[in-house]
Amino acid sequence: MGELLTTGDLLADGYTHHTIKRAIERGLLHWVMRGVYTTQPAERLDPLAALALRHPRIVFSGRTACELFIGRREIRTPYSARIDRCFGRGFEIPGVVVVKPGRRLAREHVNGLPVTSALRAAVDAHQDYPWLALDVLEQKYAGPEGAQKLADDLATYPRVPATFRELVEGAAVGGDSNTERRLFRSLRSAGLQVEQNAKIGPYRFDGLIRRARLIIEVDSFDYHGVDIETRHSVLGREEVIKNFTKDRWKQNLAVRSGYKVLRYTVNCVDDQHEEVVTQILAEVHGEVIAEYERTGVWIWHEVYTDERFWRERGGRP
Template sequence: MEPRQILRTAELNALGHSRHKISKLVDAGQLHRIDHGIYCTSRPSGDYLLRALQRSRPHLVFTGKTAWQVYEKKHISVPVHALVPRNRHRSGSPYLRITTASTTPHRLIDGLRIATPVRAALDMPTKDENWAVWLLEKQYPGRTGQAELEEDLAAFRKIPKRLRELVARAAVGGDSMTERILFRVLRGRGIVMEQNKLVGHYFRDGVSEKHKLIIEVNGYEYHRTRDVLVKDHWKANDAHIRGYRHLTYSDACIDMHLHSVVAQIEALIAGEERLSAPVWNCHSALRATHREWK
């Protein structure tokens, strides 16, 4: 038999393997029984295992930690977690743990049925809730992120409380990990910024209409060219003209001084007059060259 084949009992019989011989091959480690009537010719792991399980049960939708591992391209741990409709066979196996659901929303990824990120986040263990939040942030990025999130949420007849809480924690719509970190921390402190929101002619990284505040997070690689620098200045001026307060931070500010950035934003919203020290005295990125800034 060729390696990495997925075979049903009938196919093994057609190759001349009786039930007794199949058992002997399994005992010898030459065949691996994955599910009732399904065998692999090599040790099952990764998407090979998922494909074997999906061939056995075409209605399976991989969810929870398994879906997260697929989205993140990580090692697939065993047992695999999957959803089935409530009217389907629900018994598991050493390779498979089953959860039943009234709906099984999913995406096709390389031919595998993978739960939508919101469904996968809901099915992740409580101890992995931070990973669930990060899954939502990474799978609903950019200007279309919020709309895609709402479309996937619409598959639920009623959004479970736990999922609402996970979504509320997630900084959806960010273009970079740095943005997501800042806006997630602000959300945790009750400051909700709409990400990638169009105000006037420009999309803004974070907007709070409640506080009339716009926050931009600029990465060095993208924002160092002349044309982008010109646009950044016009965007900032446009925000002020439209009546917003405007704050800009570099990615280094968030990476090195997140606490100070958050404190500054909170102070501004609270109306506190909190003067900061000269940047060359407090910013790690500039201390070595502070004389050039004086």
């Protein structure tokens, strides 16, 4: 990113409007937006930085902040923002940005750009872009303490819309990976109440459906010491043994405590998603074992049947 300069900066440095135009023609300056230039060809975030430079009180929120939080490659226009400590009306630059008023906005920075909190961004975006709001919530509130942290933040947030609370109920907060979040989001959409990173004894489990006393575990190859792309160990032998041992005693405690456990690998959730969800729902509702479950997994699972799966990973081991 080059240095951003306003017309005022350039005039103060001795430029005239004519020499600014000549500098642009010669490639010494590059136009970003009205009144703002850069010393290098404009990059994707330069227009946002230019807006923040021209309007120091604006804080990006809504769709724009969500796209920044999740690292979206394309930040779409018109941008969404709020103006801090504004008790009147916002303003709009047609096709560029829509700025709404805001009061006492908590701000942080993503790629050097001022943004509202992730929760505020999700609230502002949820009605028009619910999938973006979900992505932000699930990334921001990941991990064992995610669900409690979200509950605490919501408790201090003024006037949470009912539609946003409904969205939160279906969000897979507390997950440690996109694969887990995708699975538990599907289960919630099917009407199940799923606790993520649920604690039983000293151990945490990926998912727990209490009414069915059912635990769901999604096994990551990384955690178990295998890089699926290279098929080599990525952890030391001692760590692999420790993780494997802990998993066995962890599951044994769950079974001894009266829980059933269903385990899947990440590629099961990613590539056989429908079968995974169907099996979990069948277990919760007490349905009979399906015909495909009675056959060997090597007959129907993509790991065994789809050559493309292995071709994309450098061939079979």
